[in-house]
Amino acid sequence: MSEFIRITEQESNYHHLEDMSVAELLHNINKEDSIVPAAVAKAIPQIEPLVTIISDKMLMGGRLFYIGAGTSGRLGIVDASECPPTYGVPYGLVLGIIAGGEKAITSAVEFAEDSKEQGWADLQIHNVSEKDVVIGIAASGTTPYVIGALEECRKRNIVTGSISCNPNSPVSQAADFPIEVVVGPEFVTGSTRMKSGTAQKLVLNMISTSVMIQLGWVEDNRMVNMQLSNEKLVDRGVKMLMLRSGLSNYEQARDLLLKHGSVKKALTSLQS
DSSP states (O other), rough: OOOOOGGGSOOSOOOOOOSSSSHHHHHHHHHHHHTHHHHHHHHHHHHHHHHHHHHHHHHHHEEEEESHHHHHHHHHHHHHHHHHHOOOOOOTTTEEEETTTHHHHOOOOGGGGOTTTTHHHHHHHTTTOOOOEEEEEESSSSHHHHHHHHHHHHHTTEEEEESSTTTTTTHHHOOOOEEEEESSSSSSSTOOOTHHHHHHHHHHHHHHHHHHHHHHOOBBTBBTOOOOHHHHHHHHHHHHHHHOOOOHHHHHHHHHHHHHHSSSHHHHHHOO
């Protein structure tokens, strides 16, 4: 068996970064970032079946879990936390879990990712079950915290997915639906918050957005169930309601929107 090679840890293609001008640094970082969308496009055949099964599981009352460490864990938490305000879904439908707990969201927790047992223990707190889907996020594809969680899920017939940036990694082998977005060495050697993080963020956007559309939380191209949590969103909702309903009076549309709590409910009230 050949030794597993972590492309994400290979030496940068750029040298003597400290000697570059600011313009050169920005240009070269941007040049590397431009690689990411094409790499994500190659992974779409891997993403599609995972989105399909997440949608099916959620329609049957299941949830989506993201689990990761460091940057990968934080990206999962960001995606999960944005689903309720964006689409109006209940909190807890999409959950992000990070090695080291809440403290790790803003500060590094040493060695938190090294426990192969803790990931499963953290999932159990939320009573994860066969109804759910668990996606492990690990740029390197070797994080014990994530691999251990996926392996335990598999033993219990819980559907698993993974997002990594190395081909044929251990985390891919632990997942039913592995996604591999190979973006090459980082601009700063081993700094996987850069291209790898960008790739993971793009894939997470694709997964959650596609699932929410499949579940009916988007109509046409609009977030008709978004939470009205600030004036910007209220204004957006009013304009959306006016466009969809034909109402011409802004204040009337605003009152109707605030009364019913979402564009969709306000539109339904006008049709009844």
